[in-house]
Amino acid sequence: MAVLPILRWPDARLAQRCAEVEAVTPALRNLVRDMFETMYDAPGRGLAAPQVGVLQRMFVMDETWKDGRPDPRVFINPDILWMSDDRAEGEEGCLSLPGLSLRVSRAREIRLRWTDLDGTRQEALLSGFAAICAQHEFDHLDGVVTLHRLAPAVRAKAEAEYLS
Incomplete structure (x- = not known):
């Protein structure tokens, strides 16, 4: 395992919009292990x-591990x-935007379909924080970061702050 x-x-x-994952392979399983190690090390949820530079439609999530209830999901x-x-409107951080916390509006519940390992x-x-976290990660698969969810003036100010 490795921190990426x-x-x-x-x-x-x-x-960039990511491509579909063609198959669950040993290489994909290794990537998943590395992604979890990276996420926990960051530390993120x-x-x-x-x-991590892999343009495929996949994310890992463990929204409860920081509360002492690990539930890693792929x-x-x-x-x-x-x-x-x-x-629900709340502050969101992003491992790709370190140090920046942005107020974002998300659906409180979602119905999600996916393939497991x-x-x-x-x-x-999914409801509550799990739904919000999944929406955040799903956005990445379409090339969307939290900055893109902001009104233009708020985004311009946040970008200037982040890039300074």
Whole structure:
């Protein structure tokens, strides 16, 4: 296992839409192990493959480990099937935007479909912080970072602050 370097915005790879994962292979399993090690080392609660330079539709997440309840999960080729109209607004950090915390609005619940490491399609309703974390990581797969979720004036100010 290895701690991988995390790309930092404005690296152009973070703005690209990722390709589908073709198959669960031994190389993919190794990448997943490295991504978890990287995420925990950072320390974060989620990490998308493009954040470590792999432009594939996959992310890892363990939204409860910092609370002493580890629940590591892998989401390969995820699709958000539904989002609630009920919104939560809160501060979000990002491992690719270190030191920057931005106020973002997200759906409080989502229905997510994905493939797990066994190659089995899964579907679940995620709510609360799990839903918010999954939406954040899913955004990375489409080349979206939290800055893109801000109003233009707020984004310009945050970018200037981050890049200074």
